[in-house]
Structure formats: structure tokens, C-alpha cells
């Protein structure tokens with residue numbers, strides 16, 4: 031039987047590299063002597079999946095730091111839940127239409143029942159019930175949101191998706207240390223977005239974390255992903271052109287003011303002052 035090829039993750043996943051699939055394949059072809067691909071920030075496993083399709087004989091390590099496999103394993107359960115929700119909604123509500131209160135409650139009760147007997151994939155549910163782009167990761171987060179009829183009609187399936195791929199779950203630094211001296215190792219490096227955008231991730235990434243990742247690239251084969259939002263390339267260009275003799279903020283007084291935009295988005299305004 032022919033193996034299915036996925037050009038996007040089989041379940042909704044924010045930050046998956048589906049737009050890069052074509053270019054990623056081209057990039058992979060530049061590493062014909064690779065002995066192992068180490069997907070340090072595996073996410074949905076899409077890059078691992080593609081690496082395995084391109085190089086079936088080469089070892090591929092998928093770092094499933096946020097337990098995406100648990101979501102894959104629970105696809106049958108998620109499909110049943112979504113089928114029930116489709117039945118509740120029936121044909122009465124137009125596509126994308128907002129669900130009325132009684133239906134909202136009926137769906138929440140059904141979700142609660144699943145919560146009491148095992149795993150609930152809130153991210154996938156979000157894709158089928160919440161306004162486009164919104165994500166919830168728990169019952170508490172989803173219960174106060176408005177629901178819309180965006181329920182997917184077809185069942186989800188991930189047959190063969192991670193076949194032949196080795197899954198681990200480690201901090202990327204530990205995994206890197208295990209493979210850094212392996213000849214022919216190629217690192218796939220797609221770190222989380224900077225802290226302002228980490229809504230659906232269970233972590234909080236700051237600039238220093240981002241810069242730490244860059245240290246592991248030196249002298250190693252890699253395929254690295256970033257975006258202009260992080261301005262990391264601009265920052266590194268600047269630092270390699272310019273050097274500070276000392277830290278201009280040394281000895282400065284610092285005052286802070288916390289700003290909350292919404293549940294996911296908070297930041298701190300900072301004032302620094304110094305008299306010489």
C-alpha cells in the first residue's frame with residue numbers, strides 16, 4: 031500500500047511549517063550525506079514526517095516536547111466527539127453562524143463528559159468551534175467563548191504519519207548535546223515564536239531563549255526557521271557589525287509598568303535612567 035504523504039499536520043497546530051513544505055524539501059535535498067535528522071522543536075512533527083519521506087533510510091528524531099502524539103493517539107475519540115457535535119448542530123445553523131446558548135450548553139456538557147473519562151483535544155475542538163485563529167487549551171478556557179458552526183465535516187486521520195520516525199521528549203539542549211558530535215547530523219531548528227505570540231504553546235519564550243538557540247547553530251548542519259517578527263536576523267547582523275565596549279544600561283535605575291492586553295498577551299513597559 032502506498033504511504034500517505036501529508037503536506038500539513040493531520041490535526042490543527044499553530045506554527046506548523048505547512049507553507050514551507052516545498053522549500054523545505056528542496057533544502058533537504060542539499061543534505062544527501064545526512065546520517066540523522068534531529069527535529070529539535072518537533073511541534074506537529076510535520077518536518078520529521080517530510081524528512082522521513084525524503085530520506086526513508088535515514089534516522090529521523092522527532093522531539094515531541096508538547097505531546098502532540100497524545101493528540102494523534104486520541105484521534106478516534108476526537109472524531110466521535112466531533113460527530114456528536116455535528117449531530118447536535120444539525121442543519122439548523124448556517125456555516126460560520128454563531129451557535130445559540132442552549133446548543134452552546136449542550137456541547138459543553140458533552141465535552142465535560144469526555145473530560146471525565148479521558149483526554150480532550152481542546153486545540154482541535156477550537157478549530158471546529160471557535161472564531162478563526164482562536165485557541166483554547168482547557169475546559170475553563172473554552173467554556174466562556176462563543177461557539178460558531180465551523181465544525182469540520184470529515185473525520186481526522188493520521189495513518190502512517192510518523193511511521194519510521196523515532197519520537198523523544200526532551201529539552202532541545204539535551205537532545206542537541208546527544209547529537210552534536212555525530213558526523214552527518216542535521217538539525218531542524220524551528221523554535222517557538224517570541225513571547226508575545228505563544229498563546230497556544232505551553233511555554234513562554236523570551237529574546238534570551240531565542241538567542242541561546244543560535245549558539246547551537248555554529249559549526250553544525252542545520253535548517254533554521256524564523257520570521258521578521260522576531261527580527262533575529264537583523265539583530266545578529268547588527269551585533270556582528272557593531273560591538274559594545276560595555277553595557278550602556280550598567281548602573282541604570284529601572285522602573286516597570288505591567289500592561290495586560292488580554293489573557294494571552296501581556297507585556298512590561300520599562301523606563302531606565304542614569305545620571306553621569
Ligand SMILES: C[S@@+](CC[C@H](N)C(=O)[O-])C[C@H]1O[C@@H](n2cnc3c(N)ncnc32)[C@H](O)[C@@H]1O
Pocket residue numbers: 039043045046047048070071072073074075076077093095096200201202203220221222223231232233
Ligand atoms: C514553532 S513550533 C515547531 C513547529 C513544527 N516545526 C511544525 O511544523 O509543526 C515550536 C515547538 O517547540 C516546542 N518547545 C518549546 N520549548 C522547547 C524546549 N525547551 N525544547 C524543545 N522544544 C520546545 C514548543 O512546544 C513547540 O511545539
